[in-house]
Amino acid sequence: ALIALLAGDGIGPEVTAEARRVLEVLDLGLTFEEAPVGGAAYRAAGHPLPPETLDLARRADAILFGAVGDPAFDMLERAFRPEQAILGLRKELGLFANLRPARLFAGLEDASALKPEIARRIDLVIVRELTGDVYFGEKGRRTTTEGLREGNDLMRYDENEVARIARVGFETARTRRSILLSVDKANVLETSQLWRDVVVEVSAGYPDVTLSHMYVDNAAMQMVRDPGQFDVIVTGNLFGDILSDQASMCAGSIGMLPSAALDSAGKGLFEPIHGSAPDIAGQGKANPCAAILSAAMMLRHSLAMPERADRIEAAVAAAIAGGARTGDLGGTLSTTAMADAVLAGL
Amino acid sequence: ALIALLAGDGIGPEVTAEARRVLEVLDLGLTFEEAPVGGAAYRAAGHPLPPETLDLARRADAILFGAVGDPAFDMLERAFRPEQAILGLRKELGLFANLRPARLFAGLEDASALKPEIARRIDLVIVRELTGDVYFGEKGRRTTTEGLREGNDLMRYDENEVARIARVGFETARTRRSILLSVDKANVLETSQLWRDVVVEVSAGYPDVTLSHMYVDNAAMQMVRDPGQFDVIVTGNLFGDILSDQASMCAGSIGMLPSAALDSAGKGLFEPIHGSAPDIAGQGKANPCAAILSAAMMLRHSLAMPERADRIEAAVAAAIAGGARTGDLGGTLSTTAMADAVLAGL
Ligand SMILES: CC(C)[C@H](C(=O)O)[C@@H](O)C(=O)O
Ligand SMILES: CC(C)[C@H](C(=O)O)[C@@H](O)C(=O)O
Numbered sequence: 199a200l201i202a203l204l205a206g207d208g209i210g211p212e213v214t215a216e217a218r219r220v221l222e223v224l225d226l227g228l229t230f231e232e233a234p235v236g237g238a239a240y241r242a243a244g245h246p247l248p249p250e251t252l253d254l255a256r257r258a259d260a261i262l263f264g265a266v267g268d269p270a271f272d273m274l275e276r277a278f279r280p281e282q283a284i285l286g287l288r289k290e291l292g293l294f295a296n297l298r299p300a301r302l303f304a305g306l307e308d309a310s311a312l313k314p315e316i317a318r319r320i321d322l323v324i325v326r327e328l329t330g331d332v333y334f335g336e337k338g339r340r341t342t343t344e345g346l347r348e349g350n351d352l353m354r355y356d357e358n359e360v361a362r363i364a365r366v367g368f369e370t371a372r373t374r375r376s377i378l379l380s381v382d383k384a385n386v387l388e389t390s391q392l393w394r395d396v397v398v399e400v401s402a403g404y405p406d407v408t409l410s411h412m413y414v415d416n417a418a419m420q421m422v423r424d425p426g427q428f429d430v431i432v433t434g435n436l437f438g439d440i441l442s443d444q445a446s447m448c449a450g451s452i453g454m455l456p457s458a459a460l461d462s463a464g465k466g467l468f469e470p471i472h473g474s475a476p477d478i479a480g481q482g483k484a485n486p487c488a489a490i491l492s493a494a495m496m497l498r499h500s501l502a503m504p505e506r507a508d509r510i511e512a513a514v515a516a517a518i519a520g521g522a523r524t525g526d527l528g529g530t531l532s533t534t535a536m537a538d539a540v541l542a543g544l
Numbered sequence: 545a546l547i548a549l550l551a552g553d554g555i556g557p558e559v560t561a562e563a564r565r566v567l568e569v570l571d572l573g574l575t576f577e578e579a580p581v582g583g584a585a586y587r588a589a590g591h592p593l594p595p596e597t598l599d600l601a602r603r604a605d606a607i608l609f610g611a612v613g614d615p616a617f618d619m620l621e622r623a624f625r626p627e628q629a630i631l632g633l634r635k636e637l638g639l640f641a642n643l644r645p646a647r648l649f650a651g652l653e654d655a656s657a658l659k660p661e662i663a664r665r666i667d668l669v670i671v672r673e674l675t676g677d678v679y680f681g682e683k684g685r686r687t688t689t690e691g692l693r694e695g696n697d698l699m700r701y702d703e704n705e706v707a708r709i710a711r712v713g714f715e716t717a718r719t720r721r722s723i724l725l726s727v728d729k730a731n732v733l734e735t736s737q738l739w740r741d742v743v744v745e746v747s748a749g750y751p752d753v754t755l756s757h758m759y760v761d762n763a764a765m766q767m768v769r770d771p772g773q774f775d776v777i778v779t780g781n782l783f784g785d786i787l788s789d790q791a792s793m794c795a796g797s798i799g800m801l802p803s804a805a806l807d808s809a810g811k812g813l814f815e816p817i818h819g820s821a822p823d824i825a826g827q828g829k830a831n832p833c834a835a836i837l838s839a840a841m842m843l844r845h846s847l848a849m850p851e852r853a854d855r856i857e858a859a860v861a862a863a864i865a866g867g868a869r870t871g872d873l874g875g876t877l878s879t880t881a882m883a884d885a886v887l888a889g890l
Binding site for chain 1: 622625627631657658659662678679681683684685688692693694695696697698699700701702703704729731732733734735736737738739741742760761762764765766767768769770782783785786787788789790792793794798
């Protein structure tokens with residue numbers, strides 16, 4: 199299988215290099231092809247998502263992604279900012295389903311701001327819609343009749359967009375505890391009312407899954423009060439952005455958590471939830487676990503190798519349980535030494 | 545001064561009755577006039593915000609509000625749901641500035657899911673815009689050219705709307721540590737880019753206040769990781785809804801936190817941040833502290849009685865420090881007994 203390796207900015211190259219090393223040790227017959235993305239691509243080619251990179255992403259069977267983001271580009275027009283690369287990839291490849299698991303790795307209780315007995319119960323997956331909502335509706339500036347500057351972003355969903363992510367939610371729930379929570383703001387938003395209607399319609403096909411609904415403000419509260427109450431959450435692009443980052447932090451370890459962005463055929467882009475961390479880039483300090491776990495998700499979701507995925511995940515958990523710690527976890531291991539600790543458990 | 549007492553649904557009547565009792569004991573020459581709102585008003589008059597209630601709210605010098613919300617009305621059209629009463633009051637009265645302080649009351653460390661040393665540092669105010677954003681832009685359903693149902697909500701802000709809430713943010717920062725954080729999603733939203741531009745423009749008038757910016761997903765993370773880093777946060781209606789509920793829960797005590805919604809002349813609506821809690825309504829179990837502290841905010845912001853406000857707040861803190869606890873705080877006091885404990889400290 200062909201893997202597009204889009205390492206990107208900051209610590210992206212360091213952590214994806216370790217993920218690649220783990221995959222190569224497993225000897226899975228993968229071919230890696232690299233291409234620039236983000237600020238690195240802007241420097242090299244004048245655009246955060248050059249045509250050659252998009253082309254590689256299309257050709258590949260799966261994409262292993264590092265991180266994009268570079269404060270040096272903050273003054274550029276929005277279309278040219280590093281972050282546009284990830285938005286462009288999601289849209290162009292139809293990667294509509296974002297899976298973001300969050301759990302506390304045993305031994306990392308100290309890393310969470312939550313009380314240990316509360317943090318320990320976190321084991322959830324957020325299924326976030328990724329190619330619609332206010333992210334991709336019409337947007338622009340205009341001048342009002344009173345001569346005022348006005349900014350606009352249209353929040354929108356159609357029934358097909360909601361139905362297909364709802365199905366991913368129900369399917370994911372089936373692989374776990376068969377409960378699905380849909381999060382919206384139906385007391386205010388028309389988009390959310392449609393969302394709720396369609397999720398309820400889709401639920402007819404999943405009589406074995408128990409569906410419930412929660413407003414997003416309450417969900418943000420409950421995520422702090424008792425995150426252990428959640429199992430699978432399905433929600434829109436914007437609410438998913440906020441809630442999934444919050445959930446990761448409740449689990450204490452943004453350096454430990456992977457994500458997948460899947461299309462309807464199971465092809466996907468896999469990336470750590472952490473960003474490019476320019477402050478520690480190039481120092482060999484970054485935690486490679488999120489990238490390694492993203493590679494595991496790639497094996498499970500795009501390459502039909504679930505047992506290998508399980509093995510990698512078990513090796514990461516064992517390394518953590520054995521005391522291996524990078525700086526973000528209060529330890530002193532280098533990026534490479536942390537990956538070595540994972541490899542030792544393979 | 546004339547106070548409109550809009551008790552509303554669920555525990556609203558119980559908690560506002562205690563707030564009124566505290567105000568009456570202080571003998572401030574206030575006149576109270578009551579009117580139905582929310583589900584109670586729908587039952588009495590067929591609308592959650594009847595014209596007489598709106599008229600009273602307009603005539604009054606300030607509004608003491610309980611809570612609205614009643615699951616019995618969930619099947620009604622959105623325009624007739626209890627929650628529409630609060631949205632209507634905000635819009636009709638131009639209550640654009642929502643102040644939501646969050647702090648951990650000494651002695652309530654157990655109530656927060658955060659580790660005590662982290663929770664103890666929480667002392668922040670969220671300044672949330674309340675009459676714009678995706679809450680009040682055009683919304684509706686339509687059928688796409690492919691015959692699909694589509695939901696729409698327009699997120700919009702004009703420069704005047706942003707500037708006036710930014711000024712409230714800067715003014716609030718001046719009364720505290722002179723640092724202001726503006727939260728947006730400027731890497732994705734045009735509305736947020738305008739928001740950021742205007743906040744920066746307004747900052748020129750406040751050279752003594754240090755302004756910074758953060759994306760909303762990162763803010764939701766940081767609110768869990770280290771909420772003590774925040775002082776005054778200014779943000780839009782939707783992000784403010786989510787972040788303020790999250791912040792209150794970090795502080796551990798949704799039964800303890802008040803809020804103010806102010807117009808440009810300082811007139812305001814004051815309400816607990818908790819909802820109508822139908823499950824415990826009518827049982828005399830609800831914590832009246834949030835309503836009592838909302839009355840204190842009313843004295844400070846709308847009635848120019850800041851010393852009385854301070855006295856009430858000190859009495860609540862003293863009652864808590866002295867061990868007074870309703871059920872939500874792990875105690876057994878009734879609503880009235882909790883208010884008695886506060887009155888004892890006045
Ligand atoms: C970089 C940004 C555009 C992106 C998003 O908002 O989707 C990021 O926050 C994420 O969650 O992957
Ligand atoms: C009831 C609801 C419409 C309201 C809001 O979203 O503003 C509430 O959540 C709040 O924060 O006051």
